[in-house]
Amino acid sequence: MASIYPFFAWCERTWICRQITVHESFFPALETIHLFGLVLLLGTIAILSLRLLGLLMPRQPIPELAGALGRYTALGLAIMLPSGMLMFVATAVRCYGNTSFWVKMCFLTAALVFHFTYFKKALRSPDSQYSQLHARLAACGALLLWFGVGASGRSIGFFG
């Protein structure tokens, strides 16, 4: 694993890192933008998961709700990924030694894979043709993984 450390050190030598470090308000601004993305991403994931569990909007077909909210999930992700990467570049060396960061990256990888495979499939299938068990598993899995990303992400700033 030691071989990837130079990449983390290089990140902190980049022009982007210098800009974020020099301008005091950049990092808080990135964090705030990251939070806006979180509201969109986790908010729509929560709504869709509650629908899959049958606890919200039971009269609206799942694919229809997913069609209406999917772009906001995507927008949330499109806000969170670049803002997160910029924060990473600015603090790469600290991230390297931060257990929460690595836990978050594991959760994030798992959440993305789960989202674009199992979760999307559950959202696409008409209610009548999809088993209740699969829908529930998709909802619980998505909630667990995405809130895991959020919780471990928040702890990067608190714990080592």
Added chain:
Amino acid sequence: MVSVMEVCELLERSAIGTDIRESTLLFPFIEGAHVLALSLSVGLILITDLRLMGVVMRNRATSEIWSQFFPWMMSGFGVMFLTGSLLFWSHALSAYHSAAFRAKLVLLILSGLNAAIYHITIYRKLDQWDASPVPPMQARLAGWTSLVLWAGVITMGRIMAYTF
């Protein structure tokens, strides 16, 4: 008569305030819950605002979305209020002196006012526009106002943590 500042000082110095502030696990846990509950509280508010603006789920009645989202939204706000109060308790004096915290309170009050005005005006005529894909101007304006105010609340909440 004790001043607001003295009350804040008493809260911050109290045993509970000190315990939360100095705890290595409790404070991050409360803070984490406060941030994650954003998705249920503001996340659901955002979608109802977008419906009021005539942007999302236009084929569903405004009242259906509202009644379905309300219990979950309120659970989210319950967690936000509880965890927010505990966080305030632990840093009451710092919060008192924080301009961002004051701004956050003002924005929260404005957001409540916006909701109240919506409920006593255009909402009274809901049966006339409930199913319209694009609600009337006043309802759309309430949606936009709510969206902007909540974005401000989040921004001030994030900034205030830097001033402690």
